[in-house]
Amino acid sequence: MTNRLKLLVGGVQLRDGVGTVVDVVGRILTRAGLYVLANERNYASTIYGAHQFDPLVISATPPLSHGDNLVDILMALEFDSNPDVPQQPNRDTILRHGPHLRDGGVxxxxxxxxxxxxxxxxxxxxKVFPLPARQIALRELRREVVKNMVVTGALFRLLEFDMDQAYLRQLLEERFLRKGRELVELNLEAARRGREVIEQVLAAQGWRDVGYRLEPVPTNGERRLLVSGSEALGMG
Structure with missing residues (x-):
């Protein structure tokens, strides 16, 4: 399926960067000419450690709603152990939202x-794809915070979407350039590593594609914004 899917990102609130991933993915795709409908900030007040999940509908035409409760792609960002069974990984997002993952999804x-x-x-x-994002961020890039860019790079590879370094670089420069060029380059490298590692996982599992694909859509020079409902109200 091309240019139409529903993504859900879940993880631990105030730790796993769920909102950051959704924001970065949404803004890159908006700049690529796609329409994005996000329902961000599904969280429990501001409680650290609670579950947070944000769905994102992506389409070549304006989506009018989030549709049913089924999702095409589920991203689980938890990287810790199960608090009840320390010998096992945390599966909270998978347990909560796995039943809503569409048959044949990702x-x-x-x-x-x-x-x-x-x-x-x-x-x-x-189709199940494990990615040691935090491990890559810590061991290879020496900065845990860039694990979200590792995941983002992997996601775009699964979707066969050429991130186009221009889209990503522009967004990262807007966010981080004031903190130094090194931080921009570090995030770009994190996205590249995520793409490379998931490429290896795809090859190991014998997949060439996952059945979903995103492509840039011509906007005829029109600039599009990704804004929240509150921001839209403020704009009148």
Missing amino acids: LLYDSSTGEVPVDDLVARGV
């Missing part, structure tokens, strides 16, 4: 603490 999760058992999803044709 699961991308942080496997830094080990791979999780997802036989029930595999039985439904779900």
Whole structure:
């Protein structure tokens, strides 16, 4: 399926950067000419450690709603151990939202603490991709905070979307250039590593594609914004 999908990102609130991933992905795709409908900030007040999840509808035409509760791609950003069973990885996002993952959909999760058992999803044709994002950020890039860019790079590779360094670089420069060019380059490298590692996972599993694809859409020079409902109200 090209240029039409529903993505859900989940993780631990105030730690895993769920909102950051959704914001970066949404803004890059908006600049690429796609329409994005996000329902951000599904969180429990400001409680650290609670579950947070944000769905994102992406389409070549304006989406009018979030549709049903099924999702095409699920991203689970938890990287820690299960608080109840320390010997096992945290599966909170997968347990909560896995049942809503469409048959034949895609699961991308942080496997830094080990791979999780997802036989029930595999039985439904779900394509499962473990990615040790936090491990890559810590061991290779020496900055845990860039794990979200590792995941973002991997996601765009799964979707066969050429991030086009111009889109990503422009966004990162707007956010981080005031803190130094090195931070911009570090985030670009993190996205590149995520893309490379997930490429290896795809090859190991024998997949050439995952059944979903995003392509830039010509805007005829029109600039588009990704704004929140509050921002839109402020604009009148």
